[in-house]
Every structure is written in structure tokens, then in C-alpha cells.
Amino acid sequence: MNxxxxxxxxxxxxxxxxxxxxxxxxxLRAGRLDALDRxxxxxxxxxxxxxxxxxxxxxxxxxxxxxxxxxxxxxxRKGGWRASIAEQRSELQELxxxxxxxxxxxxxxxxxLYTIARLxxxxxxxxxxxxxxxxxxxxxxxxxxxxxxxxxxxPK
Numbered sequence: 001m002n003x004x005x006x007x008x009x010x011x012x013x014x015x016x017x018x019x020x021x022x023x024x025x026x027x028l029r030a031g032r033l034d035a036l037d038r039x040x041x042x043x044x045x046x047x048x049x050x051x052x053x054x055x056x057x058x059x060x061x062x063x064x065x066x067x068x069x070x071x072x073x074x075x076x077r078k079g080g081w082r083a084s085i086a087e088q089r090s091e092l093q094e095l096x097x098x099x100x101x102x103x104x105x106x107x108x109x110x111x112x113l114y115t116i117a118r119l120x121x122x123x124x125x126x127x128x129x130x131x132x133x134x135x136x137x138x139x140x141x142x143x144x145x146x147x148x149x150x151x152x153x154x155p156k
Contacts, residue, residue, distance in 0.1 A: 013040045052099050056092060057113060060106050063088035063143060064117035065124070068132055071150035073125055082149070089146055107140045 012020045020037070021044075027035050066084045070077060096103050114136035122129040142148040 011037075013037055049099075052095055052102060053105060056095050056102060056105050057109055059088045059092045059095070060109065060143075061113045061117050061120075063092065064114055064136070065120050067138060067143065067150055068117060068121040069125060071137075072121070072127060072131060074151055076125075085149070086146070089144060092144065106144065110136055110140055110143075 012023065020040075024036060024041055027033075063085060066081050066088070070081050070085065092106070096106075118132045118134075119129065121127070121132055138148075138150060142150075
């Protein structure tokens with residue numbers, strides 16, 4: 001068997017990604033569009049949008065998890081839960097401010113992400129899954145609202 005068939009051909013893109021990025025940026029700035037690695041560059045640009053979507057979904061799922069834990073385990077509330085809620089909201093807001101075209105993503109993904117957060121909350125709290133509502137009990141506006149914490153007030 002020919003060993004050359006087994007080895008992927010090294011290109012600047014897969015040999016040293018960081019260098020490739022710097023080179024592509026320099027070529028763009030210099031207006032040398034003919035020298036760009038157009039196919040890989042287009043793929044990287046498209047992946048940036050997918051990355052933002054993944055990040056928004058991840059942050060929203062984590063936010064839902066901590067809201068559920070906060071709501072359904074009032075005696076076990078911790079400052080870390082409150083801090084995580086604030087952090088997830090802040091990061092979500094920043095992502096949505098940077099990519100306003102993704103503003104509808106939290107609403108459209110809420111049902112699916114709530115289902116996952118509900119399962120994870122049951123696992124992490126030791127509560128039965130049916131202790132948590134089947135449908136998300138919080139409107140997206142409340143979920144993203146810095147002043148909203150479900151259930152009873154913060155223990156004094």
C-alpha cells in the first residue's frame with residue numbers, strides 16, 4: 001500500500017492554524033484577494049456564527065439549570081448559584097449585543113434547552129424529575145432579566 005495515500009497533505013491551514021490566520025489577515029489588509037485561501041477562509045467565517053449559536057445555547061442551558069436549582073431548593077441556595085445566574089445573563093447579553101441577528105435564538109431554543117436543564121437539575125439535586133415542571137415555568141423575558149430570581153427571596 002502506498003504510504004502517501006494514508007497521510008493527509010499538509011497545507012498552511014492544517015500545518016499551523018495560528019500562522020495561517022495571521023497570514024490570511026495580512027493578505028486581506030494588503031488587498032491581495034487573489035492570494036487568499038478562499039475555501040478555508042469562508043469555512044472559518046461561517047463557523048464563527050455557529051460558534052456564537054453554540055455559546056448562546058450553552059449559556060442559556062446553564063442559566064436555566066441554576067434558576068431551577070435556585071427555585072426548587074431554597075434551603076440549599078448558595079452564593080455561587082446567584083453568581084452563576086448573573087454571569088450567564090451577562091455573557092448572554094454580551095453575545096446578543098455583538099450579534100443582534102441571534103436575538104430570537106434564546107426564545108426559539110428555550111423548550112429544548114429547558115428539557116435538558118430539567119434532566120440535569122434532577123440529576124444534580126437528587127430530586128425526582130417530576131419535581132420540576134415539564135414546560136419551562138419562566139418566560140424568556142424573566143430568564144434574561146437581571147432582577148429576576150424565581151421562588152422565595154434570598155435567605156437572610
